[in-house]
Amino acid sequence: MKKILFPTDFSEVATNAFVHALEFAKIVQGELVLLHTFELPIYDNQFFPENYAVIYDSLELSQFDMFKDEIPKLRAIAEERHLDKIKMTHRLMDGDLLFNIKRSIKEDKIDFVIMGTSGATGWDAFFVGTNAGAVISGIEVPMLCVPAEAKFKKTEIIGFTTRFRTKDKKALKMVLDIAKKTKAKVKCLYVKTSDSDVSKDTVAKWEEEFINEPVEFFVMTSDEVKETILDFIMYKEIDILTMLTYKRGFFEGIFKPSLTKKIATNFDIPILAIHID
Numbered sequence: 001m002k003k004i005l006f007p008t009d010f011s012e013v014a015t016n017a018f019v020h021a022l023e024f025a026k027i028v029q030g031e032l033v034l035l036h037t038f039e040l041p042i043y044d045n046q047f048f049p050e051n052y053a054v055i056y057d058s059l060e061l062s063q064f065d066m067f068k069d070e071i072p073k074l075r076a077i078a079e080e081r082h083l084d085k086i087k088m089t090h091r092l093m094d095g096d097l098l099f100n101i102k103r104s105i106k107e108d109k110i111d112f113v114i115m116g117t118s119g120a121t122g123w124d125a126f127f128v129g130t131n132a133g134a135v136i137s138g139i140e141v142p143m144l145c146v147p148a149e150a151k152f153k154k155t156e157i158i159g160f161t162t163r164f165r166t167k168d169k170k171a172l173k174m175v176l177d178i179a180k181k182t183k184a185k186v187k188c189l190y191v192k193t194s195d196s197d198v199s200k201d202t203v204a205k206w207e208e209e210f211i212n213e214p215v216e217f218f219v220m221t222s223d224e225v226k227e228t229i230l231d232f233i234m235y236k237e238i239d240i241l242t243m244l245t246y247k248r249g250f251f252e253g254i255f256k257p258s259l260t261k262k263i264a265t266n267f268d269i270p271i272l273a274i275h276i277d
Contacts, residue, residue, distance in 0.1 A: 002030035017116030017146035031087035113143040149268035159238035171274040186215040
């Protein structure tokens with residue numbers, strides 16, 4: 001059974017992402033590990049010699065009380081969606097978010113991470129210096145990042161950006177496996193620029209290899225890669241965009257509002273980031 005780590009701060013953004021996590025767990029027949037992590041302030045005990053331990057105890061207790069109060073709310077959401085049969089376990093951890101996520105991935109043998117993100121637009125927040133951005137570059141398991149405005153809907157079309165590298169095939173096969181379980185189609189995009197080195201023969205071989213799979217390949221010629229990806233998302237009605245993290249920096253800024261007038265909340269779709277060695 002697949003294990004899905006869901007870090008949460010119990011905010012509206014996280015609660016929205018929780019719905020995606022539940023539905024994803026249903027698709028992959030997985031279980032959820034709910035993680036709430038917090039950082040206690042650093043005190044110099046020479047200034048607080050007597051109440052040092054009391055301060056820490058009270059802060060830890062307040063975190064535990066919040067955790068205890070919020071978990072039933074999440075279980076209620078699962079019941080409302082008739083997904084209360086999905087197994088859920090809980091972890092409350094003190095310390096740095098990324099450190100604790102990595103620790104949980106190792107100790108709980110996690111297969112996927114699902115996390116909410118917020119900001120001026122979900123896209124902007126995802127790519128530029130947020131917790132989610134830090135996590136995606138720091139872990140090696142696939143991560144579904146859910147912008148605040150991305151309300152759950154049935155996944156019908158999954159976008160997959162590629163450069164037709166051999167190592168991309170493993171990620172594509174993973175995405176196809178998910179797509180089949182939800183009866184979705186995969187639309188694979190390669191943006192051919194003036195510097196591109198992918199031959200027509202390579203594309204033809206991929207098409208032949210995946211001829212019996214629910215996937216279409218699109219090669220679009222343009223030096224405006226970012227605009228082309230945006231157009232692809234809109235015109236092909238992509239529900240989830242898959243990106244491969246070997247070139248994460250390349251994607252930074254793609255969805256900043258200053259780059260295009262096309263940005264609107266309907267572009268806030270989840271991103272499935274898959275680490276490529």
